[in-house]
Amino acid sequence: MIFDLAEALWQVDSLRASTETLEFLNDDVETIIEVPTKVVLFNDNFHTFDEVIFQVCKAINCTEEHAEKIAWEVHTQGKSLVFDGNISECLNVSSILEEIGLHTQIIT
Numbered sequence: 500m501i502f503d504l505a506e507a508l509w510q511v512d513s514l515r516a517s518t519e520t521l522e523f524l525n526d527d528v529e530t531i532i533e534v535p536t537k538v539v540l541f542n543d544n545f546h547t548f549d550e551v552i553f554q555v556c557k558a559i560n561c562t563e564e565h566a567e568k569i570a571w572e573v574h575t576q577g578k579s580l581v582f583d584g585n586i587s588e589c590l591n592v593s594s595i596l597e598e599i600g601l602h603t604q605i606i607t
Contacts, residue, residue, distance in 0.1 A: 558595035
């Protein structure tokens with residue numbers, strides 16, 4: 500069932516209607532969290548390999564060798580899949596990568 504969050508938030512009658520609105524909201528939130536998502540890292544001309552490798556290690560808790568493979572793929576292909584998981588994990592990974600200005604995208 501599709502739940503219109505805007506309608507629930509901005510129409511007083513639907514907020515007072517019943518607790519079913521909250522149940523639908525919880526169902527929708529759980530569904531959104533469970534959607535598999537991916538973090539893609541894009542190439543730029545500003546960061547060194549060492550900076551990218553360090554930040555990838557920090558973001559996904561991997562070895563330097565694995566991060567180096569990702570950095571090399573970003574350099575040669577223009578982008579690389581860095582992480583896949585649920586949306587909250589992807590947001591966390593993306594925010595860590597972006598701490599130093601790396602460009603990322605979260606896709607579903």
